[in-house]
Amino acid sequence: MPKxxxxxxxxxxxxxxxxxxxxxxxxxxxxxxxxxxxxxxxxDTKDNVFIIADLTxxxxxxxxxxxxxxxFNKNTDTINVTNIDGPLKHLNNKxxxxxxxxxxxxxxxxxxxIENKFLNIVMSKSFQHGLNKIADSFQxxxxxxxxxx
Numbered sequence: 446m447p448k449x450x451x452x453x454x455x456x457x458x459x460x461x462x463x464x465x466x467x468x469x470x471x472x473x474x475x476x477x478x479x480x481x482x483x484x485x486x487x488x489d490t491k492d493n494v495f496i497i498a499d500l501t502x503x504x505x506x507x508x509x510x511x512x513x514x515x516x517f518n519k520n521t522d523t524i525n526v527t528n529i530d531g532p533l534k535h536l537n538n539k540x541x542x543x544x545x546x547x548x549x550x551x552x553x554x555x556x557x558x559i560e561n562k563f564l565n566i567v568m569s570k571s572f573q574h575g576l577n578k579i580a581d582s583f584q585x586x587x588x589x590x591x592x593x594x
Contacts, residue, residue: 448554448555448556449554449555449576450552450553450554450555451552451553451576451577451579451580452550452551452552452553453550453551453580453583453584454545454548454549454550454551455548455549455550455551455583455584455587455588456547456548456587456588456591456592456593457547457548457549457587457588457590457591457592458544458547458549458591459522459542459543459544459549461549461587461590461591462542462549462551462587463517463522463524463542465583465586465587465590466524466540466551466583467494467496467515467517467524469482469484469496469498469500469515470482470483470484472500475582475583475585475586476579476582476583477575477578477579477582478502478503478504478575479500479501479502480501480502480503480508481499481500481501481510482498482499482500482501483498483499484496484497484498485497485498485499485512491519492518492519492520493516493517493518493519494515494516494517494519495514495515495516495517496514496515496516496517497512497513497514497515497529498512498513498515499511499512499513499531500513509531509532510531511528511529511530511531511532511533511536512528512529512530512531513526513527513528513529513536514526514527514528514529522541522542522543523539523540523541523542524539524540525537525538525539525540526538526539526540535556536555536556537555537556538553538554538555538556539552539553539554539555540552540553541553541554551580551583553576553580555576
């Protein structure tokens with residue numbers, strides 16, 4: 446089961462970065478291998494934001510859509526994502542945000558398993574590299590949208 450963590454220090458305030466991560470519909474515009482996204486449900490309460498969304502990811506002949514449950518806790522500034530449906534046996538990822546001066550440290554931990562055992566082995570070999578590319582994409586997007594503003 447691939448597990449990985451990545452941390453970045455990004456030049457923007459915490460709320461801007463949280464909003465960027467929760468803007469799931471824009472993921473195909475800047476995240477590698479993300480081909481499509483769809484929000485089915487979004488509920489914003491006093492303490493939480495709840496989102497049910499699909500992401501279609503793929504490269505070459507491999508393409509799959511998975512449905513996830515996204516929960517943002519406004520009190521702890523954390524986002525937890527679990528899978529509901531799709532090719533993943535399980536998915537658990539957590540986003541942590543910590544503001545330091547005009548910078549925000551973002552930490553992203555992910556643990557998942559694909560139903561297909563062969564693909565699981567393939568993903569295990571290159572997963573950290575792929576996760577770094579995704580983190581780089583979020584950092585580049587944040588810099589383009591918020592740096593110096």
